[in-house]
Amino acid sequence: MTGVVLVGAGGVARRHASVLAGLQVAVLAVVDAVPQAAAALAAAHGAAAFTDTERALDEVKPDAVYVCTPPFARGPAERAALHRGLALFAEKPLAADLAVAEEIAELAQQAGVVTGTGYHWRGLDTVARAAQLLGAAPPRLASGYWLDKRPPVAWWGRQDGSGGQVVEQLTHVLDLARVLLGEAQEVYAVAAGGDPVDPGVVDDATAATVRFRSGAVATFAATCVLDAKAAAGLDVFAPGLRLRLTETSLGIDDASGERRIEPVEDPRVLVDRAFIAAVRGEPTGIVVPYPDALRTHRLGCAIARSARSGAPERLEP
Numbered sequence: 561m562t563g564v565v566l567v568g569a570g571g572v573a574r575r576h577a578s579v580l581a582g583l584q585v586a587v588l589a590v591v592d593a594v595p596q597a598a599a600a601l602a603a604a605h606g607a608a609a610f611t612d613t614e615r616a617l618d619e620v621k622p623d624a625v626y627v628c629t630p631p632f633a634r635g636p637a638e639r640a641a642l643h644r645g646l647a648l649f650a651e652k653p654l655a656a657d658l659a660v661a662e663e664i665a666e667l668a669q670q671a672g673v674v675t676g677t678g679y680h681w682r683g684l685d686t687v688a689r690a691a692q693l694l695g696a697a698p699p700r701l702a703s704g705y706w707l708d709k710r711p712p713v714a715w716w717g718r719q720d721g722s723g724g725q726v727v728e729q730l731t732h733v734l735d736l737a738r739v740l741l742g743e744a745q746e747v748y749a750v751a752a753g754g755d756p757v758d759p760g761v762v763d764d765a766t767a768a769t770v771r772f773r774s775g776a777v778a779t780f781a782a783t784c785v786l787d788a789k790a791a792a793g794l795d796v797f798a799p800g801l802r803l804r805l806t807e808t809s810l811g812i813d814d815a816s817g818e819r820r821i822e823p824v825e826d827p828r829v830l831v832d833r834a835f836i837a838a839v840r841g842e843p844t845g846i847v848v849p850y851p852d853a854l855r856t857h858r859l860g861c862a863i864a865r866s867a868r869s870g871a872p873e874r875l876e877p
Contacts, residue, residue, distance in 0.1 A: 563586045617641065622646065625640075642673065650664070652678040655723070661854055676846050682739060682848050691740055707781070709787055709789060716728065720760060726860050731857070734780070742773055742776070743855065745772060747873050748873075768867070770859075807827075
């Protein structure tokens, strides 16, 4: 049986633990800076509880490590896993900044291990259907959005805690845009709200324009001023075709009329199953390996930098 260590014991880690239990995976240990949190999740899965990742990896010797810590805490657990040659699954976003993600990507390449990331939207069969439709009608325009509330955890409201809403939430939509429109070339963004006295506070809203190397252009909007999540998704426009893609459906409007398709499978299950299969050496496609996720993270960070500086940002090929 494949054995994993979970680093982080919050809601995302609990979700992975539940999915992994159905994939004949043993959670050997849970690591969290809060002992009570580690103990609670560990007890639910018959695992050992630790507050130190290095010690956990040395004692239980897993096949893979899931890193589900907040963005500001990224780096140490990934380094510990990669230095031991262990397969690595990192939740999104990869970090609160770009430097840590770039470092981990380089370490992963040197280690030559299997990697996966939490960009589970990419695994939706509706995304594959959208890409198929756009193969016959190249996209020209897209509009992405994440309209939500401000999460209650204190670290989310700080730039150095979460990276901001674009990096922490809109990143799922940016990843879809990369899949369907190609790589971004240049971004320009502006932000509103925040705290003029404390620039470390996350902005209330961000709007960005992105030009893609394919020739397509897109706008992205994010806000966290609502009382509840209102919408998150990507609308794509091509000759004779409009697509409305969210986590729960794909709307298609073309010469055949309007129709709505729902995903066949929960992408949260698919992303874990694909990663574990790769760890076991079974032929499979990892939904989004770390180097690919880094490209999405670079795009989000470029939008955040542009919103802060007021100047356009170019992305290298």
